[in-house]
Amino acid sequence: MNNENDVIDTLAELESFLIDVENGGFGLKGVAGVGMATNNKDGSRFVAVFDDNQKLLLARMITEDVFQTGQDMVRNGVGRKH
Template sequence: MNNENDIIDNLADLEVFLLAVENGGLGLTGVAGVGMATNNKDGSHFVAVFDDRQQLLLARGITTEVFENGKDIVRNGVGRKH
């Protein structure tokens, strides 16, 4: 997993990360999706960015709180504030 020491620990930072992915701010190409998962080895949670072949492009660790409360943000996208 990339940036293992750089854990996303709040929903605001999750939103910033997702917007950076969406806007191309991380320099990733071929992004097709984002999801949350649990590492089978140690039980830690992460948010992952995938390409159209479902290959992992980037992963960032997340806290259990972000994993539990950020699912809708990842699933539905970051809500636009007017």
């Protein structure tokens, strides 16, 4: 997984990560979606960026708290308040 030592541990960091993905901040090509998942090997949680073929483009570890409280943000996107 990419940046395993750089764990997202707040909703603000998750929001920033999602905005960066949306704005092309990581230089990823063909981004089709973002989701949260659990690593089958060790049970750790992560947020993942996928392409149209469900190929993993980028992943960042997240804390259990962010996994539980940030699901709607990942599912519905980050809406900027005006």
